Amino acid sequence: MKKFLNAALIAVFAGLVLSACNGEPKDTHPEQWVTQRRTIFKQFTRTLEPMGLVARDRKDYNAREFNESALALQKLATQPWPLFTADSNYPPTHAKPEVWLQAAEFKAAQDDYLSRVNQLLAAAQGSDLGLIKRSVNDVQKSCKSCHTQFRNDTGS
Ligand code: HEC
Numbered sequence: 001m002k003k004f005l006n007a008a009l010i011a012v013f014a015g016l017v018l019s020a021c022n023g024e025p026k027d028t029h030p031e032q033w034v035t036q037r038r039t040i041f042k043q044f045t046r047t048l049e050p051m052g053l054v055a056r057d058r059k060d061y062n063a064r065e066f067n068e069s070a071l072a073l074q075k076l077a078t079q080p081w082p083l084f085t086a087d088s089n090y091p092p093t094h095a096k097p098e099v100w101l102q103a104a105e106f107k108a109a110q111d112d113y114l115s116r117v118n119q120l121l122a123a124a125q126g127s128d129l130g131l132i133k134r135s136v137n138d139v140q141k142s143c144k145s146c147h148t149q150f151r152n153d154t155g156s
Pocket of ligand 1: 034037038039041042044045048092093094095096099106109110113139140142143144146147150151
């Protein structure tokens, strides 16, 4: 009997651990809003990365390449926001409820981000490397500031 109980307890704990690691619920919404916007945010990260390396002197600056990245980031910059539809606050989202409760502030954070990205693109079209690097930092700050206000901490 004791053995059986132990085995049962182990099974229960294993189940708990598994469900914890199993992570997130699936995005079952027919429009897949959460999945769609995450795909774009991942592209934000991927597109910004080489410019971030230049800003931290970990990659050589190449004007043509940098310009292409800045342009690509600008193309992406407007894309996630329409995907935060009124019916899209559901698991597995990491968006805070404030996205929907403080729509004007969320819009202001988007506008700040857009203007930082436009400034980065303008800097990239010039040749002032100091300004270019500062503009990358400003974009990164804008990502962070919106995440602090509107995204639950995901550790990333
Ligand atoms: C105006 C607000 C805002 C700005 C600006 C913003 N984000 Fe986010 N980001 C969010 C929100 C909200 C989420 C959570 C989306 C969800 O889970 O539904 C998110 C999620 C993410 C994710 C997680 C995607 C995943 O797989 O869960 C990454 C990565 C990310 N953002 C990167 C960036 C980067 C890089 C920038 C800047 C270049 C940026 N974001 C700018 C609001 C913003």
